[in-house]
Amino acid sequence: MTATLATAAHAPAREHAHHHAAHPRRIAFIGPRGDGAPLAARDFGSKAAQLWRMSALGLNVPPAFVLSTALCGADRAPRVVDRLVEEGIAYLEQATGRRFGDRRRPLLVSVRSGAEKSMPGMLETVLDVGATAETARGLMRLTGNPRLAFDCWRRFLEGYCEVVAGLPRGPFEAALKDLLAAEGAPDERSLDPDALERLAATYLDLARNRFGTDVPMAPERQLADAVEAVFRSWNAPKAQDYRRLNHLEGLTGTAVTVQAMVFGNAGARSGSGVAFSRDPATGARALYADMLFEAQGEDVVSGRRQPVGLTRLEARMPEVAAELTAGVAALEAAYGDVQDVEFTIEEGHLFFLQTRAAKRTPRAALKIAVDLVAEGARTPAEGLALLDGVDLGAVATSRFADTAEPVARGVAASPGTVAGRVAFDTPAARRLSEAGDPVILVRPDVATDDIAGLALAAGILTSVGGRTAHAAVVARQLGRVCIVGCAALVIDGDGRRARLDTAEVREGEWLSLDGEEGSVFLGRRDVVLERPETELAIVEGWRAAAGG
Numbered sequence: 001m002t003a004t005l006a007t008a009a010h011a012p013a014r015e016h017a018h019h020h021a022a023h024p025r026r027i028a029f030i031g032p033r034g035d036g037a038p039l040a041a042r043d044f045g046s047k048a049a050q051l052w053r054m055s056a057l058g059l060n061v062p063p064a065f066v067l068s069t070a071l072c073g074a075d076r077a078p079r080v081v082d083r084l085v086e087e088g089i090a091y092l093e094q095a096t097g098r099r100f101g102d103r104r105r106p107l108l109v110s111v112r113s114g115a116e117k118s119m120p121g122m123l124e125t126v127l128d129v130g131a132t133a134e135t136a137r138g139l140m141r142l143t144g145n146p147r148l149a150f151d152c153w154r155r156f157l158e159g160y161c162e163v164v165a166g167l168p169r170g171p172f173e174a175a176l177k178d179l180l181a182a183e184g185a186p187d188e189r190s191l192d193p194d195a196l197e198r199l200a201a202t203y204l205d206l207a208r209n210r211f212g213t214d215v216p217m218a219p220e221r222q223l224a225d226a227v228e229a230v231f232r233s234w235n236a237p238k239a240q241d242y243r244r245l246n247h248l249e250g251l252t253g254t255a256v257t258v259q260a261m262v263f264g265n266a267g268a269r270s271g272s273g274v275a276f277s278r279d280p281a282t283g284a285r286a287l288y289a290d291m292l293f294e295a296q297g298e299d300v301v302s303g304r305r306q307p308v309g310l311t312r313l314e315a316r317m318p319e320v321a322a323e324l325t326a327g328v329a330a331l332e333a334a335y336g337d338v339q340d341v342e343f344t345i346e347e348g349h350l351f352f353l354q355t356r357a358a359k360r361t362p363r364a365a366l367k368i369a370v371d372l373v374a375e376g377a378r379t380p381a382e383g384l385a386l387l388d389g390v391d392l393g394a395v396a397t398s399r400f401a402d403t404a405e406p407v408a409r410g411v412a413a414s415p416g417t418v419a420g421r422v423a424f425d426t427p428a429a430r431r432l433s434e435a436g437d438p439v440i441l442v443r444p445d446v447a448t449d450d451i452a453g454l455a456l457a458a459g460i461l462t463s464v465g466g467r468t469a470h471a472a473v474v475a476r477q478l479g480r481v482c483i484v485g486c487a488a489l490v491i492d493g494d495g496r497r498a499r500l501d502t503a504e505v506r507e508g509e510w511l512s513l514d515g516e517e518g519s520v521f522l523g524r525r526d527v528v529l530e531r532p533e534t535e536l537a538i539v540e541g542w543r544a545a546a547g548g
Contacts, residue, residue: 025070027084030055030259031063032095043068045114045255050355057334059327059352063095064259069116072231072253078224085223088258096260101219105142106135108152108261111226113233113254118356120301120340121470122242122451123254124163124233126226127296128156128261130219133200140193148266150196151188155265155296157203157215160222164229165213175202189294223258230256241451245478262351264296264344269317272297272344273307274468275324277332280340280360280476281415281467281515283367287325289313290466297342297353300468304445306485307466323350331355336377337386338368340473359477361414362395363532370535373542380542392536400512401526406519408500410461410486413472418459418481419512419524422505424493426453432508440511442498444491446475446484454478459513461520463489481515489520 028035028044030052038056041049048066055061065088071081089100089107098107108130113123131139131153140149161167176188179199185191191199207213216222233239234254243249264272273291278284290307292299293316299305314321324343327350331339340358344351360368365387373383398417420438423429429439430452438458445465446454451474454460460475465484475482488501496507503522505511510524 026068026080027088028052028066028068029064029088029091030066031061034063039066041116042252043070043255045069045257046116046118046356047112047114047354048255048257051257051259051353053334054331054352054355057330059330060350061352062260062262063092064257065089065091066114066258067227067256069253069255072234072255076231078228081227082224085227085258089223092258092260098260100130100223101132101135103134103138106130106138108135108139108156109223110257110259110261111223111230112257112259113230114257115234115248115251115254117246117248117251118359119239119242119248120359120473121447122233122236122239124230124236125298126156126159126163126229127298128152128159129222129226131156132217132219132222134217135219136197136200143266145266146193147196148263150193150200151265152261152263154196154200154203156222157200157207159298160215160225161203161207161211161213163233164225165207165211165215167207167211167213171206171210172203175199175206227256227258230254238449238451241455242474245451245455259353262344262346262349262353264292264346265294266346268293269348270344270346271295271313272300273313273342274300275310275328275341275343276338276358276468277328277341278338278358278364278368280338280358280364280473281413283360283364283371285371287328288467289324290468291343297344300466301342301470302445302447304464305466306464307468317345317348320345320348320350327352333377336372336382340468359473361416361476362390362392362479363397363415364476365390366392366395366532366535366539370538373538381546384539384542384546387539392539395536396529396531398527398529399516400514400521401528404521404525406514406517407503407522408486408488408520410483410489410518410520411465411467412515412518413465413467413469413484414460414476414480414482415515416459416479416481417512417514417516417525417527419510419527420458421508422498422511423453423457424491424496424498424507426450426456428496428507429453429456440513442489442491442505442511445469446472454480459483459511459515461486461489461511461513463487463491481513483513483515483518483520486518486520 039049111126136149136153140146271293275289289310338358342354369383369386372378420440440459441457459481491498512521512525
């Protein structure tokens with residue numbers, strides 16, 4: 001793929017005009033000769049609405065089609081969905097010059113969710129749909145990159161087995177771990193094409209022989225199954241918990257966006273990441289980005305791998321870093337609010353895959369609103385609107401009352417200082433919380449499946465993951481102190497204990513977290529709160545002027 005794959009052209013295609021009239025609320029198109037009018041978030045989800053706008057702003061967006069939220073209900077007719085998907089794939093084939101399921105110029109797609117309001121990490125995604133043993137060889141011929149081809153094939157199998165078939169991740173992770181040991185490779189990025197092809201065969205055998213699941217080899221069946229799995233994820237327990245916690249019960253369903261794949265795993269000049277136009281933890285006016293080279297987007301937001309910051313991108317691809325910085329700034333200017341942007345780099349070409357209003361801590365919300373008004377980007381009335389739902393009476397910075405030497409350090413992902421009793425899973429967090437004590441949820445990584453545990457905890461500590469993983473985003477939104485990527489943390493879940501460097505902590509014992517510095521302390525420390533009086537006085541001035 002090249003940077004010309006997606007364009008900002010939005011003149012409606014004549015060949016699609018009658019489809020728009022026939023299905024006014026069921027399918028929409030983004031990219032070359034896509035829909036001319038903006039997409040309504042209530043009909044096609046916030047993700048697709050913002051994809052359309054990014055493309056209209058001239059940012060490089062891979063072409064996509066979107067199935068409406070109206071199709072998410074119980075009356076969804078498979079034949080109608082199949083017909084719309086067929087129409088959408090024809091559009092993507094025309095836009096990319098590739099064919100879905102082709103053995104020479106194969107088109108692979110991502111299948112992503114998108115409700116009217118953002119629900120980060122709560123709904124499902126399936127990447128690399130259309131990958132088969134045959135199309136992998138076609139992708140190899142097309143790109144000259146056999147490693148990319150077989151990496152996409154094994155990634156699709158992982159995603160299909162976990163998301164679509166609902167199989168447990170553990171056995172597949174164990175198979176990968178065994179292969180890495182046999183190959184003497186530190187991680188999957190070090191596996192050669194032959195090893196990746198063998199891993200894919202192992203996954204197929206695991207699915208079939210251990211779980212009785214046959215992964216379809218027909219790309220059309222794969223796509224139909226992935227679309228259904230994304231619609232079905234609307235009613236998953238974690239999605240229902242998130243809507244309840246965030247008072248989003250009025251949403252009607254998710255849309256499904258099917259988009260041409262761009263490959264962050266295509267080599268050393270490729271990668272994926274997440275960038276915030278300002279620091280969502282403190283509100284500081286600075287680009288806040290995490291990324292992984294040779295990775296797809298799920299590697300970053302899942303929190304399972306340790307990302308790097310913007311400085312590494314600037315060192316390797318300064319022109320891409322400059323383009324990213326300019327694009328994110330343009331999005332903040334267009335929306336008049338802090339943006340959370342997902343991006344992929346394929347062989348030095350930057351693609352924008354998502355933007356949304358950034359989830360932020362209450363402290364950051366206050367500073368951002370005050371700064372946007374001071375910069376002239378918002379009026380005082382709009383600044384007040386940005387603070388709707390923020391309990392300003394509870395906004396404070398915190399610090400420990402005394403000094404101490406940390407036992408370990410990690411990456412500060414959500415600010416604040418907190419002391420609590422250690423819990424290694426949600427049931428333990430619930431038990432300790434019901435006893436009246438604050439809880440520190442300690443995990444290898446925090447998946448969004450842990451939303452109930454996140455809601456119960458006062459703080460979160462993980463051994464891997466980055467500041468922009470979905471779970472860190474949710475922790476910030478909930479106002480929880482969060483430290484990720486603590487390399488000294490080794491958890492023994494069965495023994496209900498963990499090591500922090502040379503120290504040991506057991507479930508129920510006290511830990512203290514400094515989310516400002518990323519520091520971890522043994523025992524219980526006292527916390528001192530300090531209110532941001534200057535910013536609070538400015539907001540009170542807005543209110544007084546509005547009342548006058």
